[in-house]
Amino acid sequence: MYLDIVTALLLIAGAFFFLAGTVGLLRFPDVYTRLHALTKVDNLGLGFVVIALMLRAGSWALVLELVLIWGLALAASATASYLVAHSALANGLRPWRARRRP
Template structure:
């Protein structure tokens, strides 16, 4: 294994705990709004590390541009859908969970 492969694989592996904590958040958090936090943010960082890892190992510039494009499109889509889900939940008058005093 070359040093480049090692760093690249390391980055991909580093992405996994973020995806995992997104899913744990989905299970542990109390309501739709807090779950959105976990899914958008943790998964974005997870994807960021995986894309970075693949870029480090990639062999052509075209592949790098493609990977960056995927990262950018997912980022836009996840921020937009996060907002749309939250907005729809507010419209349905779903009350955000609060910690009791």
């Protein structure tokens, strides 16, 4: 029973962070801040989901597989984010700056 509650809370936390990343993608002003929202928040959401699944895993081999999948997703996310930001900067897209009030 307690395991069910902890698993449900972890899945809800993961879903919340995925939703926050999506909102950041839609609301932030430029590609760099959007990338930040996606890479940081979605990786944290994936971490919560993986931990919830690890609590329900039946064997250590499955736990190891989940950790490997999470690590590969982290590496792929960081690499893709770097490539998109590097391409945007190479094409002259400057980071957004807030307007200063006089």
